[in-house]
Amino acid sequence: MPQKRLVWLRHETKPFEERTALSPDGVRRLISKGHQVVVESSPARCFNDADYRAAGAELVLPDSWSSAPFQAIILGLKEVEKNTFPMPHRHIYFGHAYKQQEGAADLLNRFVLGDGRLFDFEFLTDHAGMRVCAFGIWSGFVGTGLALKEWALKKQGQCLNQEAPLRPYSDSENFIFDVKNELERVAEQPKILIIGARGRCGRGAQKFLEALKLKATLYSSADTLNRNTLPEALEYDIVINAVLLKGAIPPFLTPELLARERKLSVVVDISCDPNGPHNPLPIYNKETSFQRPVHKLNFGSELSLIAIDHLPSLLPRESSSDFESQFFPHLLEFLSGEIEDSPWERSLERFYQTVLELGLSFRDRPIEFETQPTIN
Known part of the structure; x- marks a missing residue:
């Protein structure tokens, strides 16, 4: 029996950012497959809150992802705001942390402290090293x-x-x-x-x-x-x-x-x-x-x-819809737990590699999905 997952779409805090990785139609499709979707209310997002609610999502306050249940998969687009609290969840977004960018070590250390994981969109690649979703x-x-x-x-x-x-x-x-x-x-x-x-x-x-x-x-x-x-x-x-x-x-x-x-x-x-x-x-x-x-x-x-x-x-609506069309099949793959030899595994490997290069270390918590809690 397919396992149900909790996808948590966060509000984007970057100024003038209106794009999203998940549209109301995407929410509807996830729910039809048995998954639960929580959407943070956003006055800036190119799709309005009412459309997400109509699609079946639960609406919550902006920036509440840090208190989401452990099993939640936090889906965003651009970087999270700088802070110091540990990040225990699995996050999917453009982290800009693997090419020696300013602040990269501080960000990754938050994942280490919380024993979380970052799946960076930029490093979701196929066998030839080509990105599977991009703007x-x-x-x-x-x-x-x-x-x-x-x-x-x-x-x-x-x-x-x-x-x-x-x-x-x-x-x-x-x-x-x-x-x-x-x-x-x-x-x-x-x-x-x-x-x-x-x-x-x-x-x-x-x-x-x-x-x-x-x-x-x-x-x-x-x-x-x-x-x-x-x-x-x-x-x-x-x-x-x-x-x-x-x-x-x-x-x-x-x-x-x-x-x-x-x-x-x-x-x-x-x-x-x-x-x-x-x-x-x-x-x-x-x-x-x-x-x-x-x-x-x-x-x-x-x-x-x-x-x-x-x-x-x-051009937030057009670019978001195009990005989602590239990303959505891979999101379904991720939610099914089939990440071996996939873009998700390659992105995770880059996360581990960079953490080690920075001299950071975290306790050994298995990342396999079957070990993770699911929705009752």
Whole structure:
């Protein structure tokens, strides 16, 4: 007989984050399979509380997951707020803790102290090492749209910051229409370079350009291999960095390079890891946000930099629905307890590996699902 699980969807606390990994329809499907779903009320989530309640979920207060029953599987999307209390549950979300990011050791130590486990979305991979669920297409799509809009606004003596805080669009058609209108106020078309064009983010960037019938120069890893900076990037109006960061690579742009005479006026860093050890754009050290989407950098002449680490939030419903369609079959696999030789096992292995690398240790509690309590 299939075991019932308790899935606890938490409220997202990151500012301007409206996405979710589980929609009301997803709740309905889980309940139809005998699982229990608790949803934290959220004024920001792109699906409203009433729809979750109608789907059969139990609604609870925001940020109450820390007191959830031990057997609850805590499902989120972005990082939890910084704190020090131990984390005893199994959590599923983007932890940003396995690439030497700032605060990673403190976060993982909370799992160690609580004997909990982190299943990071980013490391749910297939046998070939490819992620099974990602927002990359939407990151590239939105980042490219914002870069085009900032370029057009600059041509008119304006800036995207003047429209901040940026608010989500109802759908991608309205977003495309908005950017198209801004571009039509400018007599020329931008010259665009996409670095990392073959990956998810790069394909998303191309998808947006295709909607406006714009062309770009496409760089793959073969075009940047063994290169020390890309001086030809200065000849473009817009550079889109869509590279998947897996290890150390030489910088594409440096302050010294940008101090030269250049046409380049807008850079969007979709990879957005300014404080990581493998940042290929060492020209800034802090992300931008929907509150202030553009950094104005001065390297002799002004450069607009966009580096928002949750770009798909500008299209929360579409990006959430797409992500859920990728993730949901794997969630069912997880709830069934069939994690051997699966993306879940590979994500868990990365958790253990990083904990050991940091010199942390936890008591040996079996993670097999059959040893875990289930719902009565």
